[in-house]
Amino acid sequence: MATINFDEYKNVWVFVEQRDGKLMNVALELLGEGRRLAKDIAEDTKVCAVLVGDKVEHLAKECFAYGADSVYLIEDPLLKNYTTDGYTKVITDAANQFKPDIFLYGATHIGRDLAPRVAARLNTGLTADCTHLDVSVAGYIKYAEENTTLNTKSLDPNSPDKGLKMTRPAFGGNLMATIVCPRTRPQMATVRPGVMQKMEPIEGATGEIVKVTPEIKASDIKVEILDIVKSAKELVSLTDANIICSAGRGLGDASGFELMQKFADKVGGVVGASRAAVDAGWIGHDHQVGQTGTTVKPTIYFACGISGAIQHLAGMQSSDCIVAINKDPDSPIMEIADYAIVGDLYKVIPEIIAEWDNAEALYDATTK
Amino acid sequence: MAFKIIVCAKQVPDTNEIKINPETGTLIRDGVPSILNNDDANALEEALKIKDKHPDTHITVVSMGPPQAQEMLFECIAMGADEAVLLSDRAVGGSDTWATSNAITAAIKKIGDFDLIFAGRQAIDGDTAQVGPQIAEKLELPQVTYVEEFEIADNMKDITVKRQLEDGYELIKIQTPCMLTAIKELNEPRYMSMKGIFNKEKDIKVINAADAEIDLTIVGLKASPTNVYRSFTPKPKGKGITVEGDTEKDVAKTLLIDLKKKHII
Ligand SMILES: Cc1cc2nc3c(=O)[nH]c(=O)nc-3n(C[C@H](O)[C@H](O)[C@H](O)COP(=O)(O)OP(=O)(O)OC[C@H]3O[C@@H](n4cnc5c(N)ncnc54)[C@H](O)[C@@H]3O)c2cc1C
Numbered sequence: 001m002a003t004i005n006f007d008e009y010k011n012v013w014v015f016v017e018q019r020d021g022k023l024m025n026v027a028l029e030l031l032g033e034g035r036r037l038a039k040d041i042a043e044d045t046k047v048c049a050v051l052v053g054d055k056v057e058h059l060a061k062e063c064f065a066y067g068a069d070s071v072y073l074i075e076d077p078l079l080k081n082y083t084t085d086g087y088t089k090v091i092t093d094a095a096n097q098f099k100p101d102i103f104l105y106g107a108t109h110i111g112r113d114l115a116p117r118v119a120a121r122l123n124t125g126l127t128a129d130c131t132h133l134d135v136s137v138a139g140y141i142k143y144a145e146e147n148t149t150l151n152t153k154s155l156d157p158n159s160p161d162k163g164l165k166m167t168r169p170a171f172g173g174n175l176m177a178t179i180v181c182p183r184t185r186p187q188m189a190t191v192r193p194g195v196m197q198k199m200e201p202i203e204g205a206t207g208e209i210v211k212v213t214p215e216i217k218a219s220d221i222k223v224e225i226l227d228i229v230k231s232a233k234e235l236v237s238l239t240d241a242n243i244i245c246s247a248g249r250g251l252g253d254a255s256g257f258e259l260m261q262k263f264a265d266k267v268g269g270v271v272g273a274s275r276a277a278v279d280a281g282w283i284g285h286d287h288q289v290g291q292t293g294t295t296v297k298p299t300i301y302f303a304c305g306i307s308g309a310i311q312h313l314a315g316m317q318s319s320d321c322i323v324a325i326n327k328d329p330d331s332p333i334m335e336i337a338d339y340a341i342v343g344d345l346y347k348v349i350p351e352i353i354a355e356w357d358n359a360e361a362l363y364d365a366t367t368k
Numbered sequence: 369m370a371f372k373i374i375v376c377a378k379q380v381p382d383t384n385e386i387k388i389n390p391e392t393g394t395l396i397r398d399g400v401p402s403i404l405n406n407d408d409a410n411a412l413e414e415a416l417k418i419k420d421k422h423p424d425t426h427i428t429v430v431s432m433g434p435p436q437a438q439e440m441l442f443e444c445i446a447m448g449a450d451e452a453v454l455l456s457d458r459a460v461g462g463s464d465t466w467a468t469s470n471a472i473t474a475a476i477k478k479i480g481d482f483d484l485i486f487a488g489r490q491a492i493d494g495d496t497a498q499v500g501p502q503i504a505e506k507l508e509l510p511q512v513t514y515v516e517e518f519e520i521a522d523n524m525k526d527i528t529v530k531r532q533l534e535d536g537y538e539l540i541k542i543q544t545p546c547m548l549t550a551i552k553e554l555n556e557p558r559y560m561s562m563k564g565i566f567n568k569e570k571d572i573k574v575i576n577a578a579d580a581e582i583d584l585t586i587v588g589l590k591a592s593p594t595n596v597y598r599s600f601t602p603k604p605k606g607k608g609i610t611v612e613g614d615t616e617k618d619v620a621k622t623l624l625i626d627l628k629k630k631h632i633i
């Protein structure tokens with residue numbers, strides 16, 4: 001490996017993924033995170049959006065509003081849709097020309113296809129699917145002490161080290177690792193969507209647009225995209241669901257599942273049930289969670305009017321987050337719940353439905 | 369001429385069985401079974417489906433790992449692969465994905481010509497999903513990742529795949545030679561067969577870095593551009609919290625704010 005002059009590498013780049021002329025949410029989140037990192041590196045560190053596509057210049061405004069100082073605009077009809085070959089080529093060329101210090105991508109199905117190829121072509125490191133980033137050691141210590149079991153004694157809060165510390169889960173979430181890229185540049189990471197904070201947009205913000213003329217010809221692209229199909233969200237099965245809204249005997253009767261369906265529709269989840277609800281004939285067995293039903297591991301499991309019998313727990317206790325809604329504070333489900341809500345499900349669930357879309361705004365209000 | 373397929377397969381610990389020692393905060397790996405990485409079983413299955421239809425297809429499974437990985441390769445042979453190559457050498461230990469793909473690329477070049485490479489999308493231990501694309505880059509092959517449907521024309525050249533997206537799929541045409549990475553939606557892997565288990569003619573070749581003519585300056589821990597700075601376990605799950613509030617509305621709001629704060633929603 002040739003020795004690298006680190007001083008030539010400056011600024012934080014964000015690949016602002018667009019699909020069909022719309023920016024992905026994660027792109028805006030990364031601009032926000034980029035700002036935070038840039039501030040910690042040096043006063044003159046810029047956040048730069050790398051915008052690739054065909055006729056996408058209008059998206060620059062949004063990039064500026066969400067924190068970009070400049071936009072590298074790479075446009076060509078051949079770049080209209082994402083292809084590994086096309087995007088890898090033009091992005092690698094731009095990185096070689098302008099030499100970013102840090103380069104972030106959303107860990108989407110596109111980001112995780114593109115970034116490894118770019119990293120291999122640039123002969124630099126790439127950290128996958130990060131959930132936390134730091135540049136200063138002091139910032140890293142603070143994060144580690146608040147959120148992890150790491151013993152931080154060996155870390156010096158006054159260290160001048162400004163290398164990117166990229167934290168990610170591995171081993172199915174059983175282990176966390178912080179990865180560094182000490183000898184090569186740029187330092188690259190894909191970052192999990194939904195984790196970083198967007199900035200409050202500044203209407204009318206402007207910045208510099210750097211037009212990069214891509215060197216790309218049709219023969220560079222070895223695949224042909226025949227069609228891009230958006231599937232109307234299929235009814236996902238319990239095992240694939242991210243959120244499960246389950247109910248049990250506490251519903252009282254079959255019509256209660258109408259509320260549960262409304263709940264699931266709102267949160268983008270799937271309806272589950274205890275065996276008591278299934279045996280009562282209120283809902284089909286394919287919805288049953290538990291030892292003699294389906295074993296599930298969603299991000300959120302809402303257990304509503306379910307007591308938490310051991311056979312039910314066997315099917316859902318490794319869910320990432322369990323929210324229990326039950327009249328009885330002493331029911332066993334409350335013991336394993338991350339969030340226990342003592343109350344009548346018929347009163348609580350409609351309020352969760354009503355407030356669901358406001359969650360972001362409610363949270364933002366608490367951080368002001 | 370026979371159609372030649374290479375399948376990249378990694379032996380991994382069954383991460384569902386891994387527990388954390390609450391006292392030391394380290395992973396308990398003792399007694400955790402080693403398995404063929406899930407997505408790699410799908411990769412092999414798709415290759416075997418081609419062989420079912422075109423019996424003169426030749427499938428070579430390639431792996432990098434410790435000598436124990438032969439057990440996993442034996443399983444691949446018992447499923448129906450024709451041969452397996454294990455690259456095993458201390459010099460490649462500690463490789464990150466950049467260095468791993470250098471080593472596997474060298475092993476593939478040693479194996480010789482091929483028409484198609486299947487890898488898994490992601491290994492369940494390292495979890496990066498980077499090795500497939502990085503091998504493709506080093507072999508200058510076009511790639512499609514997240515393949516959920518595969519079809520090859522009778523000319524054994526034109527391939528049509530469905531590539532999964534978060535909200536749908538892309539239909540992509542690609543030609544051999546190329547690299548495809550498999551996800552679980554692609555197929556249902558078959559079991560080992562008795563015939564496969566007792567087929568002694570098939571063998572597992574173990575090679576070292578010198579056999580594969582690997583440039584030692586681009587593999588192993590020292591050559592890897594990324595390093596592990598620190599590793600740790602997440603904070604153990606404490607007892608949950610009771611969400612309080614004067615009205616149901618307050619309770620709902622408090623819950624949602626906390627879910628948002630912890631990035632759960
Ligand atoms: C071999 C075997 C296999 C089994 N397999 C399964 C299985 O796979 N899955 C499964 O679920 N069960 C299974 N069971 C049954 C299990 O033992 C329990 O009987 C069942 O889970 C109870 O269901 P439940 O929690 O809905 O009902 P209950 O235990 O009756 O609980 C109802 C809960 O609702 C609460 N409640 C009532 N009204 C309200 C209200 N308005 N608002 C809020 N809360 C309210 C109550 O406080 C109570 O906690 C199995 C049993 C056996 C023996």
Ligand SMILES: Cc1cc2nc3c(=O)[nH]c(=O)nc-3n(C[C@H](O)[C@H](O)[C@H](O)COP(=O)(O)OP(=O)(O)OC[C@H]3O[C@@H](n4cnc5c(N)ncnc54)[C@H](O)[C@@H]3O)c2cc1C
Binds near residue numbers: 176492493497
């Ligand atoms: C906690 C932890 C975190 C890590 N984080 C990073 C990181 O962010 N960036 C980084 O560059 N490295 C990282 N590494 C190193 C990385 O795990 C190794 O380089 C590993 O050899 C390959 O990565 P993977 O397991 O993620 O494979 P993936 O890239 O997820 O594997 C994809 C596919 O490639 C093929 N493949 C992968 N490995 C082999 C093999 N040994 N033999 C045959 N086929 C194979 C398989 O078909 C597999 O399905 C990390 C390691 C640990 C322990």
